Amino acid sequence: MHVFIGIDVSKDKLDLCWLRDPTTNKKKSKVFKNRPAELANVCGWLLKNTGAEPQDILITVEPTGIYHEALIYHLHEQGFNIFLPNPAWVKSYLKSEGIVHKTDKSDATTLARYGLQKSNRQLWSPEAPEVRELKALMRRLDALEKDRQRELNRLEASTFNSISERVLQSLQEMIRNLDAEIKALQDDIDDHIDRHPGLKKNRELLSSIVGIGPVMSRELTYLLAAKDFISAKQTANYIGVIPVLQQSGKWVGHTRLSKEGPGRLRAKLYMAAVVAKQHNPLIQDQYERLLAAGKNRMQALGAAMRKLVHICFGVVKNQQEFQPQLP
16 A cells, blocks of 8 residues: 545534645645545545555544445445544544644544554454444444433432423323333344344353343443454453552552443443342452452442453453453
């Protein structure tokens, strides 16, 4: 690859930067609307201006919610090399380069340069069709669960405020409808997993872990299929259950969870850890040892969450059921 492109993605537009000459900082920029109909024009501009073949072009795109997905799937289908860096890495790169002024145009340039300088980059490739379908189903389930929680909060507030009976009736009906749709979608997700041997096998392996019930096995089957984690530590880091020490000068605080990544998944993992510390001998042993060593209950539960993630990653990676081995 000898052509380096950066694309900054927003909801409405795509800012492209081609590093024509990295040594002299010579570059060429272009802006397109972020619309499916424009994607063919993006490819055409890249090929026409660079004069290179798709396999010789590296395009660095920083993930932006869902707004980058149509772009990268289209570019990959056309044969371009796609690099999706971790946003935290790009942020660190900005600091190391002393870049303080941020615009969409400058972000595109930064991404192109980062793609050029990152030697151990891992190219992106699309998920299998069944994983992509599972991703869409899980996103919809997530949205419905958030809607349900909002309605529950409104119902609680309305009950305290002695609001009208009609409003209470409306809220209760909405919650019933959401419950029914959530249950139907969960059933559809379970059926989808059962129809694909790889996903089904992984869920069975996860279900062999004491503390991992139907909810967490569904969530982790999706997560471990959709994300290309290379280690248990990386998985725990993504979920936000690695310990972070708070310290300033001579003052040393306490450790807490990093709480990066999806909070909804972390909340469900917390409930799984509560069950595991009571019934999973491996988690129970660790939990009691930490309490005996002076850790508080929340710190011990955080460690239990992290331990569960490590176990889940291990059974899927090794394709072996959970077999607790106490130290």
